[in-house]
Amino acid sequence: MADVQDLRSLDKREIAAVCEGLGWPRFRGKQIFSWVHEKGVETIEEMTNLSLEQRQTLAAAYGIAPLRLVDTWQGDGGDTVKFLWRLPDGNTVEQVLMFYGGKETKDRVSTCVSTQTGCAMGCKFCATAMCGRGRNLTAGEIVGQILLANRWCQDHDRSIITNVVYMGMGEPLANWPQVKKSLQILNDADGLNIGWRRMTISTCGLADKIKELAEEDFQLELSVSLHSADDKIRSALMPINDRYPLDCLMEACDMFTEKTGRRITYEYAMFRDVNDSKQDAEKLCRLLRGRLAFVNIIPANPVAEAGFFPARSERIKEFVTILERNHIAVAVRHSRGQDIEAACGQLKRRNHRERQEADMPENKRK
Numbered sequence: 018m019a020d021v022q023d024l025r026s027l028d029k030r031e032i033a034a035v036c037e038g039l040g041w042p043r044f045r046g047k048q049i050f051s052w053v054h055e056k057g058v059e060t061i062e063e064m065t066n067l068s069l070e071q072r073q074t075l076a077a078a079y080g081i082a083p084l085r086l087v088d089t090w091q092g093d094g095g096d097t098v099k100f101l102w103r104l105p106d107g108n109t110v111e112q113v114l115m116f117y118g119g120k121e122t123k124d125r126v127s128t129c130v131s132t133q134t135g136c137a138m139g140c141k142f143c144a145t146a147m148c149g150r151g152r153n154l155t156a157g158e159i160v161g162q163i164l165l166a167n168r169w170c171q172d173h174d175r176s177i178i179t180n181v182v183y184m185g186m187g188e189p190l191a192n193w194p195q196v197k198k199s200l201q202i203l204n205d206a207d208g209l210n211i212g213w214r215r216m217t218i219s220t221c222g223l224a225d226k227i228k229e230l231a232e233e234d235f236q237l238e239l240s241v242s243l244h245s246a247d248d249k250i251r252s253a254l255m256p257i258n259d260r261y262p263l264d265c266l267m268e269a270c271d272m273f274t275e276k277t278g279r280r281i282t283y284e285y286a287m288f289r290d291v292n293d294s295k296q297d298a299e300k301l302c303r304l305l306r307g308r309l310a311f312v313n314i315i316p317a318n319p320v321a322e323a324g325f326f327p328a329r330s331e332r333i334k335e336f337v338t339i340l341e342r343n344h345i346a347v348a349v350r351h352s353r354g355q356d357i358e359a360a361c362g363q364l365k366r367r368n369h370r371e372r373q374e375a376d377m378p379e380n381k382r383k
């Protein structure tokens with residue numbers, strides 16, 4: 018794969034240009050795009066409506082970068098599944114699948130995908146931040162997570178992915194060119210055809226990039242990790258707040274709402290004795306009053322290494338009551354997969370630790 022280009026990273030126009038360059042008719046481009054991005058083949062050999070000679074010609078310069086499944090974990094009675102993928106360069110990333118549904122409702126299958134192998138944003142409560150800066154994923158590596166997870170679903174007789182949330186490892190807006198391309202590929206009617214409104218970008222609050230996103234003609238969902246309406250507390254939780262403090266972040270959010278007409282979801286991970294007081298709730302009401310906003314309260318996944326613990330349920334109830342009294346739309350989202358450490362970065366770290374321990378002499382293991 019070293020000297021060949023990854024077909025998963027190419028959109029339909031680029032694959033058509035490849036075919037044109039080879040002197041093939043344009044419809045071949047559509048066929049190849051559909052093999053890669055709709056059927057999710059993992060090798061060029063599987064493209065059986067191309068002749069053997071055509072497959073060999075294509076394989077001389079192109080390939081499909083392999084994502085190897087290192088491990089899977091299942092929690093919530095099988096409704097949450099987590100994957101650890103190995104990328105061609107040996108890096109690993111996590112992906113979470115969440116199955117929702119019931120007898121009366123059509124199945125909704127949501128996935129959180131990774132966009133970087135670590136993260137430079139340094140949020141204090143985040144296990145991914147502890148993995149270091151990492152590198153950007155390519156569009157193909159992002160799309161590949163969804164294609165291969167769909168394959169896993171089909172092999173396990175489960176419904177395939179309906180919703181994509183860019184909320185795994187990494188800050189998606191810090192890798193915007195590749196993230197944008199992956200969104201366009203996923204939305205393509207000849208590929209997975211996932212509607213814009215079924216795709217969500219979740220950001221820690223890169224205000225400049227939110228403004229850039231507002232200028233795009235994408236009707237996607239935006240989710241902003243707020244976690245506090247107080248600059249001092251937010252900066253202590255999220256160093257990005259020093260670069261883009263709340264007034265700057267909210268100006269960008271207002272621009273997004275103005276341009277797209279779309280409501281923003283504000284994520285509020287609630288940590289015990291950090292951001293769960295009555296005063297914190299009142300500040301949040303003042304910040305969001307008059308804005309098109311929805312607040313998602315998340316009793317945070319415990320990341321013991323970072324010293325953060327979930328808020329107590331009576332505090333959460335009191336917080337929600339204050340928001341409701343102030344007519345702020347709010348819901349409590351119960352964290353999925355606590356039994357499998359589903360917060361982003363936790364499984365990568367655990368796998369890394371386990372591998373280190375396996376390599377360690379017996380007397381040094383914990």
Ligand code: SF4
Pocket residue numbers: 135136137138139140143144145146185186187188220221361
């Ligand atoms: S919470 Fe998100 S943005 Fe913050 S360090 Fe973790 S992965 Fe990065």
